[in-house]
Amino acid sequence: MIFFHNVRLLDPAAGLDQPGELLVRDGRVADLGPALGRPDGAEKIDGGGAVLCPGLVDMRVEVGEPGGEWRETVASAAIAAAAGGITTVAALPDSPLPIDDPALVRLLRVRGEETGSLTILPYGALTKGCRGIDLAELGLLREAGAVAFTDGARAVGPARLMRLALTYARRFEAMVIQHPEEPTLAEGGAATEGELATRLGLPGIPAEAEAILVGRDIRLARLTGGAVHFAHVSTAAALALIRQAKDAGLHVTCDTAPPYFDLNETAIGDWRTFAKLSPPLRADADRQAVAAALRDGTIDAVASDHQPRDPDDKRLPFAQAASGGAGLATLLGVTLAQVHGGALPLARAIELLTAAPARLLGSAAGTLAKGAPADLCLFDPERIWQVVSGALPGHAQNTPFDGRALEGKVVGTWKAGRRVFGG
């Protein structure tokens, strides 16, 4: 038994935000309320007024397995996740060995269970080998536990293929997750097209590449009745289309990642390859639009978009360097920067990191409800720390936030009632 005392209970799924206490028994939330009193034999944890919320649910993570173990392993990702207050992740299927077979879906689930600290909800490959040609066995993958379908960092290019995918996935009540970037416009690009890319002589990707695919896929969602989810949305134009589609009642949802509301394209100045991401960092007007969309509900969830990269992937001339940034350890802190900046209520921020992604993934995680597994994150919203590449928990160190001072740090993480970080 664990008895949390002197904590701010924050559970957006239940609309709960109040000082109180919480009791964990047999790995589950046994009770919570303003004053429970410590039962005999319970381990007491004095939160000192820190926030106790559900363990974070991160819906976009590359876990390195199977096949990319030199960049990340499930074990090292679990360490970084625990330090970031994350207890559930959805794993991308475009690993070196793509998750296009039911056995691989089961493998990833088991690999997560083996860590004892992290639930892995695997995405299934949308197409065989994530090659973007033929649909994968969506039904069999779904039976094996795939939570949704996507080709990961690869956009589904042909309209016919996307139509088929939305139509067929609907039969299995699964959404299709799109990397919204029109591939022929993005080909060879290394930065957002504009003045900065022009000055640096970098091949550009127009920001419109995002809205073009979003606009098309919204129409296909209308045509098919399927559910489409846009990952790491980064532009005002795409968000405007998504807002309209939601107003029209279509099955359209989206997420974004912290770099897109915290950084703009100037972060790539001096050829900083750690800030080379896909989609690329945008102009500041787009960054501001993303931040506003967190608040107004256009964006459904915030995901880390954790893309572990090796130094050899990044210590290259900018255009040749791999894109992607490590994000597990900084997910909460960078999102809280929006709260401290006054742009986002704390409860909304936590909803974007817990209940909202859990709902999208059809997962029961992300709540403090009585009887729910005690996946918990205890964080001090005011504690200050600095992001330092080389000193991050876990293996991947390719953070685009290197040097950034953050306010808000996880002090403890529990998985099914067992402490997996802090203390």
Place this chain on the structure above:
Amino acid sequence: MAPPQKHLLAIEGMYPPRIAAFLDLAESFVLLNRTGKTPRDRLRGRTMINLFFEDSTRTRTSFELAGKRLGADVINMSVSTSSVNKGETLIDTATTLNAMHCDLLVVRHAASGAPALLAQKVEASVINAGDGTHEHPTQALLDALTIRRRLGGLQGLTVAICGDVLHSRVARSNIFLLSAMGSQVRLVGPPTLMPAQAERLGVTVFHDMAAGLAGADVVMMLRLQQERMTRGLVPSAREYFRFYGLDEAKLAHAAPHALVMHPGPMNRGVEIASSVADDPLRSVIREQVEMGVAVRMAVLDMLSHSGANR
């Protein structure tokens, strides 16, 4: 006064008096080159390596001559671009060169920013001899020297840079240099070969040669690579020449004293007509090559004695 300069990676952000200092020193080397009395003790005992990841005969030769005329020990290294892991080669090469205690490293690379990456990893002074579509600083300096000697200065001139600006590192370095020195820069080319938000660089953009060249003091042509046609950016060479190739009719829109420049190598009949390229009254293309050696001598000399080096 700006701090001593260790590398020459880009023109962008360079302090105008420093640009002028490079040009003034280069000017003195022009005369010494012509008389054959170059100061061969200036770089005696220093090692300069030409590290070219992209094929180039003229730029490499120009740097080699410049180094030798100042007495440096010059070594040429050509690294094949066909090797699978270009990037690893770059860092590995840097490590190797560091161990050799080279003083001056002249780098050409197909990727923008590659010399800047090398500069972080080696102790030598790094000179950018062209990186991707980013910059080619010594080309801009030699162009400026050529113009200055012919027209007496750079302030107040109108310079039209014409052609494939999108892929041109020569254009970028010239835009930054000429703007810093008070020239008005125009970019002229097809819309498919114009970089995004080019006007934000402080230039005026034209898509018509007659308008873009009107009254210009300098017409600077850029090379059009065959690859632009195969990738569909330009429908054909003949169409390109019709609208953007510099011939006498188009040149007639420029000022009567206008200079014709080209960084070479030229595609005759694509971006420039032979009658213009070879016109001794208008074309300064051969002179540009001569100025190239003088400018590179000035760069090698100044970086070697800047205080950032021994």
